[in-house]
Structures are given as C-alpha cells and as structure tokens.
Amino acid sequence: xxxxxxxxxxxxxxxxxxxxxxxxxxxxxxxxxxxxxxxxxxxxxxxxxxxxxxxxxxxxxxxxxxxxxxxxxxxxxxxxxxxxxxxxxxxxxxxxxxxxxxxxxxxxxxxxxxxxxxxxxxxxxxxxxxxxxxxxxxxxxxxxxxxxxxxxxxxxxxxxxxxxxxxxxxxxxxxxxxxxxxxxxxxxxxxxxxxxxxxxxxxxxxxxxxxxxxxxxxxxxxxxxxxxxxxxxxxxxxxxxxxxxxxxxxxxxxxxxxxxxxxxxxxxxxxxxxxxxxxxxxxxxxxxxxxxxxxxxxxxxxxxxxxxxxxxxxxxxxxxxxxxxxxxxxxxxxxxxxxxxxxxxxxxxxxxxxxxxxxxxxxxxxxxxxxxxxxxxxxxxxxxxxxxxxxxxxxxxxxxxxxxxxxxxx
Numbered sequence: 001x002x003x004x005x006x007x008x009x010x011x012x013x014x015x016x017x018x019x020x021x022x023x024x025x026x027x028x029x030x031x032x033x034x035x036x037x038x039x040x041x042x043x044x045x046x047x048x049x050x051x052x053x054x055x056x057x058x059x060x061x062x063x064x065x066x067x068x069x070x071x072x073x074x075x076x077x078x079x080x081x082x083x084x085x086x087x088x089x090x091x092x093x094x095x096x097x098x099x100x101x102x103x104x105x106x107x108x109x110x111x112x113x114x115x116x117x118x119x120x121x122x123x124x125x126x127x128x129x130x131x132x133x134x135x136x137x138x139x140x141x142x143x144x145x146x147x148x149x150x151x152x153x154x155x156x157x158x159x160x161x162x163x164x165x166x167x168x169x170x171x172x173x174x175x176x177x178x179x180x181x182x183x184x185x186x187x188x189x190x191x192x193x194x195x196x197x198x199x200x201x202x203x204x205x206x207x208x209x210x211x212x213x214x215x216x217x218x219x220x221x222x223x224x225x226x227x228x229x230x231x232x233x234x235x236x237x238x239x240x241x242x243x244x245x246x247x248x249x250x251x252x253x254x255x256x257x258x259x260x261x262x263x264x265x266x267x268x269x270x271x272x273x274x275x276x277x278x279x280x281x282x283x284x285x286x287x288x289x290x291x292x293x294x295x296x297x298x299x300x301x302x303x304x305x306x307x308x309x310x311x312x313x314x315x316x317x318x319x320x321x322x323x324x325x326x327x328x329x330x331x332x333x334x335x336x337x338x339x340x341x342x343x344x345x346x347x348x349x350x351x352x353x354x355x356x357x358x359x360x361x362x363x364x365x366x367x368x369x370x371x372x373x374x375x376x377x378x379x380x381x382x383x384x385x386x387x388x389x390x391x392x393x394x395x396x397x398x399x400x401x402x403x404x405x406x407x408x409x410x
Contacts, residue, residue: 001052003363007037008405014033016033016381017406019074022076026387027051028106030082032060034071035057041070060100066090066096068089068091080102082102083144093121096115096125115146125148143165158186160177183205184205189201191273194271199295211238213233214232254314254315256279259316260273261275261327271293275292279301288302304355305355312333315380317394321386329355332396337364341365345384360410382396394410
C-alpha cells in the first residue's frame with residue numbers, strides 16, 4: 001500500500017503519532033497524535049476500518065482544568081478495547097498523566113481518567129508510555145501499564161514511575177518508582193512478555209556513564225526485580241546522540257530513548273525480549289539492537305540499519321509479530337539525501353540475528369517544511385505495530401504538504 005496521509009485534510013500540525021491494531025479484526029486501526037487543528041495542542045484520534053486505506057478523525061476532550069495535551073500513546077487489548085495515555089498540562093505546568101478507554105473500537109470513549117496529577121512546575125509528570133498485556137500465555141491478560149517521568153522543577157533530575165490498571169484504564173493503582181530519583185532520564189519503555197512479564201527500561205543520561213537499564217515484574221506489575229534499592233539490571237552501554245544532530249540546518253530535538261519488544265508467538269524464539277535505541281558510538285546516529293532470552297542477560301549491541309557511515313538514523317520503534325515473531329524496527333534516516341528524511345524498517349525473521357532494511361516512506365521530507373528557519377521540533381517519536389498476521393503498520397510525521405502530518409505506511 002502506498003503511504004496514506006492521515007491528517008492531510010486537517011489544518012495545523014500533527015506529530016508524535018502512535019498506532020495500535022485490533023488483533024481480531026486487522027481492518028481496524030486506531031492512531032493518536034498531538035493535533036493543533038483547533039489552534040492549541042490537543043489529542044487527535046484517527047480511526048481506520050479498512051486496514052489503513054482511509055481514516056476518520058476527531059479531537060478527544062480535555063480533562064477539566066487543562067488547556068493542552070501532548071505525548072499520546074495507544075495500545076489494544078481484547079476484544080475491542082483501545083487505551084490511550086496522554087500528558088495534560090497548562091503552559092508547561094501541572095504535568096498530569098491521564099488515560100482514555102474505548103470498548104467499541106474507537107466509536108465512543110469514556111471520559112479521561114487521571115492517572116497521576118501534577119502541580120505547577122514542582123510536580124510535573126511527563127512522557128507517558130502505555131503497554132497492555134494481550135499474551136495468550138499470561139494470567140494477567142488485560143492488565144494495562146503506564147510509565148512516565150516526573151521531572152524536577154530544575155529539569156535536570158527525574159525518575160521513572162510506573163502504575164497499573166486491572167480494569168482496562170478505568171482506574172489506576174498507586175505509583176511505584178522504577179529508577180533512582182537522582183538522574184537525567186527521559187521516556188520509559190514498557191513491554192509485556194510471553195508469560196505476562198512486565199519489562200520497564202530506560203537510559204540513564206547525565207554526567208555519569210550512559211547506561212540502559214531494565215527492571216522486570218513476574219507478577220503482573222505488583223513488584224519488580226531487582227528491588228529499586230539495589231538499582232536495575234544492566235542492559236547496555238550507550239552513547240547518546242547530539243541534539244540537534246550534526247547536519248547543517250537541522251535544529252530539531254532528538255532524544256536518546258529505549259524501545260522494547262517481546263516475542264509472544266508460539267515460534268522458536270518465543271519469550272525473547274528485544275531493545276533498540278539510537279546511538280552515536282560510531283560518530284553518527286545509528287540504531288543499535290540487543291536481545292535477551294529472559295530480560296536479564298543481554299547480547300552485545302549491534303547496528304541493524306546497514307546505513308552508510310555518516311548518515312543519521314534515529315527515533316526507532318520496534319514491533320514483534322505475535323503470530324510469527326518477525327521483528328521490525330522503524331526509524332528516521334537521511335541516508336538517501338543527506339538532509340531530507342525518510343522512514344526505513346529493519347526486519348528480522350531470525351530473532352535479530354540478521355536484518356534486512358527497506359524504505360517505508362514513498363516521499364523524502366524536509367524536516368523544516370516551508371519554515372524559513374530550521375524547526376526546533378518534529379516530535380520525539382514515531383511508532384510501529386503489527387497487523388495480523390505479519391504486516392507492518394507504521395506511523396510517522398512528515399511535511400510533504402508543507403505542514404507536519406501523520407503518515408501511515410507498511
């Protein structure tokens with residue numbers, strides 16, 4: 001299928017897209033993004049009932065007392081439920097995490113539910129990420145989990161927090177702290193494994209070593225190992241990418257975030273867990289990959305793009321087919337032009353032992369659009385999912401119409 005511009009007919013800009021697919025009806029796809037159609041940043045919801053060929057759109061209502069929203073993420077659980085996590089705020093203050101739930105494939109939504117309230121700049125909860133348990137082998141199937149980052153008012157220290165819902169986002173249990181509270185942390189990564197294990201990963205930035213860490217719950221998010229007082233399990237050393245990237249007329253922010261995937265299929269690699277991130281160890285931004293049979297012992301990181309040295313490859317998102325175990329990692333790259341951006345996918349059918357790369361975008365895009373000065377933000381992430389049984393569903397934003405739009409492709 002050719003790329004589909006999900007938001008072509010809407011005014012304003014649309015970025016930070018996330019997509020999820022109904023595994024029982026692969027024609028139904030739901031996506032969210034930051035949407036400024038109405039003049040301020042709100043949560044745009046986009047729905048397709050024909051496998052992504054066409055999309056409807058709406059703006060989800062704000063919780064009372066909040067003016068804006070950003071950083072939405074969406075996931076699916078059986079039979080017709082989609083849950084969305086968002087960050088509400090007021091002029092960069094009062095960062096609050098909230099969720100919406102639809103039980104009818106996006107036709108209607110419950111009112112937003114507050115997960116964790118923020119207060120001014122002193123308690124500012126940011127960068128939510130949502131994962132839902134839909135593993136056939138899990139006793140916790142249907143549980144929803146959200147991770148987020150409470151930021152100190154200085155903006156230089158943070159911690160990863162975690163909460164769970166056992167009623168598909170209608171209510172949320174109290175928060176647990178996943179990481180040390182003295183750190184420079186950004187977005188957490190969450191994934192649910194074959195037997196319902198919950199994996200929460202993050203990259204420690206700041207002045208010390210730049211390590212990726214992970215903590216694991218074997219009891220549906222009730223508790224995590226190792227205990228937070230003993231730190232977290234080492235995943236890999238990382239070299240954060242510079243922000244902006246060292247390309248003339250690039251000024252957009254690039255975060256060094258972890259993304260996690262898990263094989264819940266009945267294939268030969270069932271139970272494996274995967275981690276990807278953008279890394280600057282080669283002197284340019286590239287996508288690195290590590291895998292683990294249990295979330296504890298991780299392989300040496302390897303580059304998976306096959307991109308030319310000196311190209312910039314960043315913002316990875318991973319999806320693993322729940323039926324075949326195929327691993328797919330999408331990412332932005334300037335490998336074709338040196339300046340214009342495309343989206344590529346690295347695909348593996350052998351648990352990441354080897355990857356083949358192909359182009360997903362059918363148009364290269366100028367990250368600055370028609371702006372006379374380099375733009376400071378194109379969004380901090382793009383997202384991949386799997387359409388049953390084994391087809392990529394990717395959403396990203398580009399400026400092919402001289403505004404930031406959400407694009408769908410596979």
